[in-house]
Amino acid sequence: xxxxxxxxxxxxxxTPESLYVNRREWLASAAAGAVALSVFGPAARAQDxxxxxxxxxxxxxxxxxxxxxVTTYNNFYEFGTDKSDPAQNSKNxxxxxxxxxxxxxxxxxxxxxLEDFIKPSTVEDRIYRHRCVEAWSMVIPWRGIPLADVIxxxxxxASAKYVAFTTLMDPSRMPGQQLGVLDWPYTEGxxxxxxxxxxxxxxxxxxxxxLPNQNGAPVRLVVxxxxxxxxxxxxxxxxxTDKQPKTAWNTQTPNEYGFYSNVNPAVDHPRWxxxxxxxxxxxxxxxxxPFNGYADQVASLxxxxxxxxxx
Numbered sequence: 001x002x003x004x005x006x007x008x009x010x011x012x013x014x015t016p017e018s019l020y021v022n023r024r025e026w027l028a029s030a031a032a033g034a035v036a037l038s039v040f041g042p043a044a045r046a047q048d049x050x051x052x053x054x055x056x057x058x059x060x061x062x063x064x065x066x067x068x069x070v071t072t073y074n075n076f077y078e079f080g081t082d083k084s085d086p087a088q089n090s091k092n093x094x095x096x097x098x099x100x101x102x103x104x105x106x107x108x109x110x111x112x113x114l115e116d117f118i119k120p121s122t123v124e125d126r127i128y129r130h131r132c133v134e135a136w137s138m139v140i141p142w143r144g145i146p147l148a149d150v151i152x153x154x155x156x157x158a159s160a161k162y163v164a165f166t167t168l169m170d171p172s173r174m175p176g177q178q179l180g181v182l183d184w185p186y187t188e189g190x191x192x193x194x195x196x197x198x199x200x201x202x203x204x205x206x207x208x209x210x211l212p213n214q215n216g217a218p219v220r221l222v223v224x225x226x227x228x229x230x231x232x233x234x235x236x237x238x239x240x241t242d243k244q245p246k247t248a249w250n251t252q253t254p255n256e257y258g259f260y261s262n263v264n265p266a267v268d269h270p271r272w273x274x275x276x277x278x279x280x281x282x283x284x285x286x287x288x289x290p291f292n293g294y295a296d297q298v299a300s301l302x303x304x305x306x307x308x309x310x311x
Contacts, residue, residue: 048066048067048068048207049067049207049208049209050207050208051064051127051141051207051208052125052141052143052207052208053124053125053126053127053141053142053143054124054125054126054127055126055127056126056127056128056199056224056294057128057129057199057224057292057293057294057296057297058127058129058139058293059289059293062129062139063139064127064139064140064141064207065138065139065140065279065280065281066281067207069138069280069281070138070140070206070207070215071087071212071214071215072084072087072214073280074086074087074214074215075132075134075228075229076090076176076214076215076216076233077176077179077181077182077186078167078168078174078176078177078184078186078233078234079093079174079175079176079213079214080175080176081176081179081181085176086213086214086215087212087214089175089176090212090213090214090217091213093173093174093213093217094173095211095213095217095218095234096114096218097113097114098113098114098218098219098236099111099112099113099114099236100112100114100117100219100235100236100237100238101236101237101238102150102154102237102238102239102240103237103238103239103240104160104164104238104239104240104241105156105157105159105160105240105241105242106154106155106156106157106160106240107154107155107156107157108153108154108155109154114204114218114219117150117219118144118145118150118202118204118219119145119149122145122146122149123143123144123145123204124143124144124145124146125141125142125143125208126141126142126143126144126201127139127140127141127142128140128142128199128201128222128224129224129292129293129294130222130224130228130231131227131228131263131277131288131292132227132228132229133227133228133229133257133261133269133274134272135269135272135273135274135276135277135278135285135288136277136278136279136280137277137278137279137280138279138280139279140206141206141207141208142201142203142205142206142222143203143204143205143206143208143209143211144201144202144203144204144205144219144222145201145202145204146198146200146201146202147195147196147200147201147202147221148195148196148197148198148200150202150238151163151192151195151196152196154238154240156192156240157240159242160192160240160241160242161191161192161241161242161243161244162189162190162191162192162240162241162242162243162244162245163189163190163192163195163238163239163240163241164187164188164189164237164238164239164240164241164245165187165188165189165221165232165235165237165238165239166185166186166187166232166235166236166237166239167185167186167187167232167233167234167235167236168185168234168236169184169185169236171184174234182248182249182252183248183251183252186232186233186248187232187245187246187247187248187251188221188229188230188231188232188245188247188248189244189245189246189247189259190223190230191301192240193301194223194298194301197297197298197301198297199223199224199225199294199297199298200221200222200223201221201222201223201224202219202220202221202222202235203216203219203220203221203222204218204219215233216231216232216233216234217233217234218234219234219235220232220233220234220235221233221235224292224294225262225263225291225292225294225295225297225298226260226261226262226263226292227261227262227263229248229249229257229261230261244259247259255270256269256270256271258310258311259310260302260307260310260311261311262291262298262302262307262311263288263289263290263291263292264290264291264307264308264311265287265288265289265290266290266307266308267307267308267311274288275287275288276288
């Protein structure tokens with residue numbers, strides 16, 4: 001059902017050498033992408049780019065969701081609560097320069113510029129299924145690096161059990177933060193063994209292009225076996241801790257959004273069923289797969305846990 005185990009795949013086999021980008025090219029691409037988005041917006045693209053990257057955990061009938069849908073149907077409450085708001089309201093957002101703080105229980109904390117935080121030599125292209133808690137899904141070709149690469153460079157202490165993430169807090173640049181929808185800034189967290197799993201990913205692009213503002217520019221988290229709200233966007237801080245961190249939606253509505261939020265068709269949202277999902281661009285719904293189709297890779301992380309109680 002699944003295509004290989006990522007733990008068995010050499011990095012050189014994931015992305016051909018020709019797809020690697022060096023520092024200067026990566027920075028130029030990022031700057032050009034930021035300008036194009038701020039001036040023209042997503043409609044400036046004349047046609048869909050071709051998907052690139054190695055597919056992980058895809059089903060035979062999984063096809064990449066068109067660029068137009070991926071970049072205009074978004075949850076990014078910092079830019080508005082409607083699905084079309086982020087693409088419209090983030091046009092003037094400038095994601096560069098960008099600083100990310102690494103702190104907490106780590107031997108090598110610090111403040112890093114994006115180009116130093118994301119080492120170009122480790123950039124990969126991967127295609128992942130993306131499942132949202134509202135029972136819709138996409139298949140997205142992401143570009144970025146394994147989260148484990150960044151974590152290992154920070155050298156978390158042995159006593160660290162979790163890593164927490166924080167989104168930029170700037171209502172002047174993110175107008176949705178002027179609304180009392182959530183207790184801003186947006187926060188998320190993973191258990192450290194989850195964060196170190198080879199599937200966990202920091203995305204800096206999609207469809208081989210610089211990450212659009214509405215999709216979380218310049219860097220966002222991708223955890224493909226969890227619901228989409230775990231994929232925190234526009235990350236400015238990573239904190240290593242020995243305590244389970246507070247997360248935005250779990251704090252806001254704990255009876256609806258759990259800390260783990262693993263895709264589980266047997267656990268319904270209080271207001272709708274999660275047993276089926278609607279792929280964007282398709283009319284019929286399809287059965288939801290446990291762990292979003294990545295059970296072979298990640299189920300062992302939760303051995304012995306009650307996955308209904310620990311949602």
